Amino acid sequence: MSPSTKKKRRPRGSGIKTGMSPGTMVFIGEQKQDRARIEVLAYSEATFDELHDIPVEQCRPFANAPGVSWINVNGIHDVGLIQALGSIFGLHPLTLEDLVNTGQRLKIEEFPSYTFIVLKMITFNETTQSIDVEHVSLILGERFVLSFQEDAGDVFGTVRERLRSAKGRLRSMKADYLAYSLMDAVVDHYFLAVERIGERIEDLDERSLIEPRPEDIGEIHRLKRVILMLRKAAWPLREEIGALEKSELAMVRPETRLFWRDLYDHTIQILEMADTYRDILGGMHDTFLSSMSNRMNEIMKVLTIIATIFIPLTFIAGVYGMNFVHMPELQWRWGYHIVWGIMLIVGCGLLAYFKRKKWL
Amino acid sequence: MSPSTKKKRRPRGSGIKTGMSPGTMVFIGEQKQDRARIEVLAYSEATFDELHDIPVEQCRPFANAPGVSWINVNGIHDVGLIQALGSIFGLHPLTLEDLVNTGQRLKIEEFPSYTFIVLKMITFNETTQSIDVEHVSLILGERFVLSFQEDAGDVFGTVRERLRSAKGRLRSMKADYLAYSLMDAVVDHYFLAVERIGERIEDLDERSLIEPRPEDIGEIHRLKRVILMLRKAAWPLREEIGALEKSELAMVRPETRLFWRDLYDHTIQILEMADTYRDILGGMHDTFLSSMSNRMNEIMKVLTIIATIFIPLTFIAGVYGMNFVHMPELQWRWGYHIVWGIMLIVGCGLLAYFKRKKWL
Amino acid sequence: MSPSTKKKRRPRGSGIKTGMSPGTMVFIGEQKQDRARIEVLAYSEATFDELHDIPVEQCRPFANAPGVSWINVNGIHDVGLIQALGSIFGLHPLTLEDLVNTGQRLKIEEFPSYTFIVLKMITFNETTQSIDVEHVSLILGERFVLSFQEDAGDVFGTVRERLRSAKGRLRSMKADYLAYSLMDAVVDHYFLAVERIGERIEDLDERSLIEPRPEDIGEIHRLKRVILMLRKAAWPLREEIGALEKSELAMVRPETRLFWRDLYDHTIQILEMADTYRDILGGMHDTFLSSMSNRMNEIMKVLTIIATIFIPLTFIAGVYGMNFVHMPELQWRWGYHIVWGIMLIVGCGLLAYFKRKKWL
Amino acid sequence: MSPSTKKKRRPRGSGIKTGMSPGTMVFIGEQKQDRARIEVLAYSEATFDELHDIPVEQCRPFANAPGVSWINVNGIHDVGLIQALGSIFGLHPLTLEDLVNTGQRLKIEEFPSYTFIVLKMITFNETTQSIDVEHVSLILGERFVLSFQEDAGDVFGTVRERLRSAKGRLRSMKADYLAYSLMDAVVDHYFLAVERIGERIEDLDERSLIEPRPEDIGEIHRLKRVILMLRKAAWPLREEIGALEKSELAMVRPETRLFWRDLYDHTIQILEMADTYRDILGGMHDTFLSSMSNRMNEIMKVLTIIATIFIPLTFIAGVYGMNFVHMPELQWRWGYHIVWGIMLIVGCGLLAYFKRKKWL
Amino acid sequence: MSPSTKKKRRPRGSGIKTGMSPGTMVFIGEQKQDRARIEVLAYSEATFDELHDIPVEQCRPFANAPGVSWINVNGIHDVGLIQALGSIFGLHPLTLEDLVNTGQRLKIEEFPSYTFIVLKMITFNETTQSIDVEHVSLILGERFVLSFQEDAGDVFGTVRERLRSAKGRLRSMKADYLAYSLMDAVVDHYFLAVERIGERIEDLDERSLIEPRPEDIGEIHRLKRVILMLRKAAWPLREEIGALEKSELAMVRPETRLFWRDLYDHTIQILEMADTYRDILGGMHDTFLSSMSNRMNEIMKVLTIIATIFIPLTFIAGVYGMNFVHMPELQWRWGYHIVWGIMLIVGCGLLAYFKRKKWL
């Protein structure tokens, strides 16, 4: 496994919670920044407010404010902060437990007053030529969206920009459209990642056809793993978005339905691209193996032919190297030359035979 | 990968749109002709009008004209033109976004006033012995069909001819039958392509049985890829046509239902032919590999046998090439002849043993 | 591919119809007899009439005659005749198009006044040890059954016999029971074919266990292809018959339902037999490959061992063949015998080592 | 194929009935005993009657007797007897046809007055270490159960015993519980068979790990076939029993529903055990192949190394065996010893190189 | 197979019960402790009672006591005790039969007065590096939960602790929440097991990349088997919990539904982790095999090249070792040196050729 797909020794997983009461909040993952920070963007068609690094208590008004509020938390390792936010926005203990578990798989769960969405945010890492995955959860309420991520840095920059500049329809829509926009941004980065991996694959395919190298097989395996990781993250995403499109919830408004359908279509396209690349990698794998085995066969064949031609000749030479007193040929005037002739005939005969059989 | 299946370095894909507002129109693909052109064929049972290379504004009357109007656009890279047409015919921004994205997968989407159909037009390219794919979208409205393609040149010539000459039932039917006719033309070319590929496969199968060549394996892989490409384009087509056949839309009239069913049957047949050819290629692949490995085994066997027979003989010769002072056999009158005799016996004995074991 | 599964260069397939108006009748296939002939068997419980080689117009009364009429057409290449029959019995243009297309896949389609059934009639060809396939279509109407085949010669002889002799319940039943009887006859020949192929497989299995031959692998592949052909024809047949059993049509009477269920059961049995034989062939394939590779390994092993034993001995002989002036051993009285002793010890030692390691 | 799985040349199968009228009774199979015999056990909670080898006509009263009657027929080759019984108990001709066809697949069919169940009775044969299969059919009526088997000898001994001794609830229940008890006995023997095969597999696994033999691969294949045979018989059995559990028939009483569910659970367990053993055999197959190939590789490696070390040494000896007049080394006092030294250095050097590369 | 996955020779399985009346209780398994013991924890929000090793009759009051009673039985080999408990709590004979059968597969069955749940309790065994499986059954009644296990020692310690200390919501909830808590404890240990196995896999992956050893393949196979065992136990668990979540039973209260959903999510996560590890093991297997085959190919190649270079040289030496009287080269002053030159040229030429061909 190349370093790019090798995970660091995982901090203890869900197993650490063995025997704990259900709904017990324990952060599972790796702490990525020192202090958790809360960021709020509250807006309506006409107004816009932005707050950074505020204390939890200052979030309380946004639970029932007019307009739409987006509360983003960077740093889910701060269990106390998450718990406080949870009690402000009425989150179920089981939701809180999953929010702080980076090992939680993707899912969508409906609770009476909100919809809980677990995502994986994917970005292509140019250094490792692999993908980085960050655990992100969304809480979609009637008038707010909460987002929780492991650390600062995300793919939502353009959403913030559109909110600030009031470009497009985002400011005039409700919380469900904000949630859609955030998921759309996540999905856009899946596209970017699958395209970057695809370029790597096509480069490798092109180069290894001209000049295959033994290390190519390792790279093919590595890329297959990356594609599989991406596919594994995209598959439940598709289910989630399909469920949102078809959901009967009051907070998913009919006017956003077309947008969810469009996003659903995007996730299918990502899966199809991933499948195409997986098939291409499969083909490259087969081609590589058969070209390797062809090479080895060719080597063995040529070498064995060389050996085979000289072995009978060496035998002939051995015969006339015997020391018998009575070996008439040895006295012949042209004996030596005749033997050379015989050896040439045998050698060329064997060569001709191999040629005719198309072994050369 | 042979040149015929190798795509040119793709222009940036959907990833380029990361962070853009949904419904933002950006042409994704390769511009194939300099200027987009609009072509209109408006008809009823009694009338027929044909317009070429007209400005967008001239299309407005056809949105509500009596009879049926077919507006065909060659060149979807002209985003402004598409946008203008979109506002005339009331197309949703998400539809416009997909219209100009050649990477968009096949799908069918119903909007309140029209049905949006994404197709891939396939033609067999004799030069590359592969298939060319062109992105085509259809908008089926109550009284019009819009078609959008990448450049001039398509498979709709015979439909135009039937419209002009009023042959068959086309002129007396509504817009849904026109859409059906266009898709039927597309499907007919899938048939042509699969048959041409099938001929290539059967030729290769026949020839490689008589005289297998190392490059055959590459050709088998190439044809497999072409078949898979075709299959990938035909599979969602089948879904689309099945959905149209069963659709409850007012614009899909009961009297065309039988035609959609017939077309659905055609796509199944294409898929079955593709599957049959894929299986045949799979069998050819196995046969080729085992014939290659048989050949190699036969070579190794014969060569090893030759070597094996002479190695003991060379040993015997070596023994009597030793220079010991006291080697009684060397003085024998018939020693040399006896050794020759022994060597003949050993050689023939080994040959006989190999024969009996059926190794020769 | 052995001659038995190799199709003759196909006459142009469905691709020839590219661009034609839907419902255009073009014969696709190979003309198998010179002239098409119509045969009519009209019967009721009490009456029976049989007509041979009559002109089309003479069929018109049978469209509404009391009792049941079976009109059989040998030779679907005669497009004019089929068209004329079609207009007498009210067949849809899309049905006519499929009737004359031997490439049409199996299907069942319900039209308001008749059910259209496409079949493949299979017979085992003893000469090629493969199966012959003939395109057959049935039209099941209220009071008539039309059957269309490529040429004279079919599997319906016993049905005709039962009609003539009034044996069994056939004469006293309606048209749907006639259609059932024809399909039952077709299915019976599937049984015959699968049993004959099964015998070939069991013979080959038995023989190749005793004495495997290189050509066996080709025969295994050939039989696999034949089984797959048969399976491909039986699979949709099962769907068809299942659909007929469950159909709500007036022309499929409740009293024949048990018979359709029985026939459905037969097709499942054929599929299960085909699957069993496919699995057996798969096992034979694996066994053959591993026995071939065992053989090759055994050869290589024995030969390599022979060579390996003599190579050190030849080295020893070579040492005492050197011409140094000062080589004390050469003068020894028993030097030659000692060397022989050493060589025997080395040779037997190696043999013993190989034996102990179980390489011999 | 070892004798235990090799079927005897099958007597003609269903193909023999080609062209016969549906419902024609023809015994298909191998006659296993000379004369068919009828056995009747009639009982109620208080009464019990047992009759052996009675003529058919004597069965007529049991068709409507109070209590429950079990009529068992050993020897389905006696078509006349079956037909007579059929007319007494009102069996449909299609049922009779299937009763006497040992090639009939497992199925369950509901007729207005009875349920028809086709089974395979399986017993483990210690001699062939394989399973014996007997065709058994059950007819479950309101007040009777008919059972038909190929010959005397079955797995129903304990059911008879429980009937005679009035142990358990059997005597106090209706005909459906008798049918359940018979099928339970059949399923119990599936358990026995799968456990006996499992023991064989575990013994082989244990032994072949310590000392793999070439014939093991054949035994693995044979056991795989036996497991597949058993699985093929158990799969439709599960469907049958599931259908009976959920059936709406008057003759399947609510009070036996829990028993059918229990039996359904047993068949699932059998299938899971069969799947587990199939997986274990698959693993053994892979392990065996890789251990075989490891062995062969080790042989080839060691032998090639031996050869490779002596070939350069033989070359050196060959050099000093040349007869040139002017070869100064030959005159040297210590020439011979120096050459031996060189040969030792070369030989040990090669050995050390191989060691360092971990090839030894 | 390493000792850790090898089961001890199983005591007779379900086959021992062949022919027994359904509902006959026979202990199937291995007796793990000498005497069965009953333990009771009875509680309500305000009260808590704990009894150990009491006689069966003392359990009778708990069948209808107010509050919730948990009766745990260690030692299901004591068939009499189980039967007595069964009659106190009204268990069906078929339930009792399955309770004492350790070979019983996981399932959930609803009876009128209770729900019967069969589980497998899994713990990771550090000594064998494998998993230990214990058969556990739960009976969920209106006011009680019965649990049956093979011997003392289980994963329910923390549940007992929470009951005693009245921590969390457990004491204030009904019997269904107790059943949920027990199953949650079981599932938590699945997490622990899959994480411990995952660590083994990652260690092996890391180490075998640096230095692959032949025994690694065995360890890969062993870990695959452990993962498959775990997966086989987790798959039906997921079905069970899903069925409980969706069940319409009065005893599964709406307020625990969210907890069942959470537990269902956990089992899916376990299955996904198991699948991920299975895929990783598959990849390791492929990588290992190809690295092994690469190694072998490299050895064969280098060795064959060495042999091939010296064989022509030995031939040359053999030629000048011939004893012909008339061999002019032998008299040449520089003959010996010329031959050495030729031999060097040939040797280096071959080396250069191999280099150029990239065989070295």
Ligand SMILES: [Mg+2]
């Ligand atoms: Mg817990």
Ligand SMILES: [Mg+2]
């Ligand atoms: Mg939880």
Ligand SMILES: [Mg+2]
């Ligand atoms: Mg972040």
Ligand SMILES: [Mg+2]
């Ligand atoms: Mg980050």
Ligand SMILES: [Mg+2]
């Ligand atoms: Mg997007």
Ligand SMILES: [Mg+2]
């Ligand atoms: Mg879109």
Ligand SMILES: [Mg+2]
């Ligand atoms: Mg976007």
Ligand SMILES: [Mg+2]
């Ligand atoms: Mg979009």
Ligand SMILES: [Mg+2]
């Ligand atoms: Mg075009």
Ligand SMILES: [Mg+2]
């Ligand atoms: Mg074009």
Ligand SMILES: [Mg+2]
């Ligand atoms: Mg067409």
Ligand SMILES: [Mg+2]
């Ligand atoms: Mg058609």
Ligand SMILES: [Mg+2]
């Ligand atoms: Mg057409």
Ligand SMILES: [Mg+2]
């Ligand atoms: Mg058509």
Ligand SMILES: [Mg+2]
């Ligand atoms: Mg015919």
Ligand SMILES: [Mg+2]
């Ligand atoms: Mg014919």
